[in-house]
Amino acid sequence: MQKIRRLRSALLVIALSMAAVGGLSAPAATAAVVVTPGMAIETTHFRCSVGMVAHIGNGNYAITAAHCFEAGARVRDHSGNEIGWYSNQLGNDSTQSQVGYALIRLWDNVGVSASLGRFGIRTIDTNPIKGEGLCKIGSTTGWTCGTITDVSDKVFWTTLTAADGDSGSVVYHQNADGSAAFMGILLGRTFGGTEEIESANYLNTAIKQHESSLLWWIS
Structure with a gap:
């Protein structure tokens, strides 16, 4: 890796x-989260x-x-x-x-x-393919999209854009019916500049x- x-x-x-x-106890209920x-x-x-x-x-x-x-x-x-x-x-x-x-x-x-806002996750994609398009949603950079550049047994690498705070981001691709297929979670940026994703299959x-x-x- x-x-x-x-x-x-x-x-x-x-x-x-x-x-x-x-010693943990639930906080008092406020607005629904x-x-x-x-x-x-x-x-x-x-x-x-x-x-x-x-x-x-x-x-x-x-x-x-x-x-x-x-x-x-x-x-x-x-x-x-x-x-x-x-x-x-x-x-x-x-x-x-x-x-x-x-x-x-x-x-x-x-x-x-x-729910991802405009649509929801309906399926799990356990077979990432080199060259496939995908997107992620993170707490810092929000929605960014790219392609898969390489694949291994546990992780794959992409051209997605991410920044500090995006660790763990949901990674998905769009299904034909407009819903999303969960592909994995973002781990971080390699020194080569690609974003590394833990595959949904391994997770x-x-x-x-x-x-x-x-x-x-x-x-």
Whole structure:
């Protein structure tokens, strides 16, 4: 795997301590919050993007890049609403063998949706092809599109544009009916200038090895 620059964005530290995982409790309900692919997710220290949403066991989860993980850290949306906490991690994206994921357990009063705004994710694409067109939605650069330049067993590389805070972004292509097919999550930029994507196929396999009840939210 090529060396990559992680695209999580550092935030100003405004607190000096965090509650332990065992002491976490849901915040008081305010306005309804719905977690969707591509939205910003922030802790005290970093901002990343949601790659996909899923149901695991008895709860809903947001999935993002492994290197975004902060054990037990409470997670907020860009408006400051608490949505859940970082609960599980596999890998840290530092090498090909360390490509994985981070799971955010969402509070029970937080909604989830596979909507991308103008359309929704309806299918999962497990076969990225060199030369194929695709797009991503990230919390920093929003919608950008490009093509696949190369493919390996866990990741593929693209001409997408991304910046700090886009780590974990949802990557998709458009289906013939106008809906979206989930293709993977953005990991970062290689020193060669391409954006590296963890494939939906590998992500699905990796999560199911530890969380066999995984069900992707689709529209």
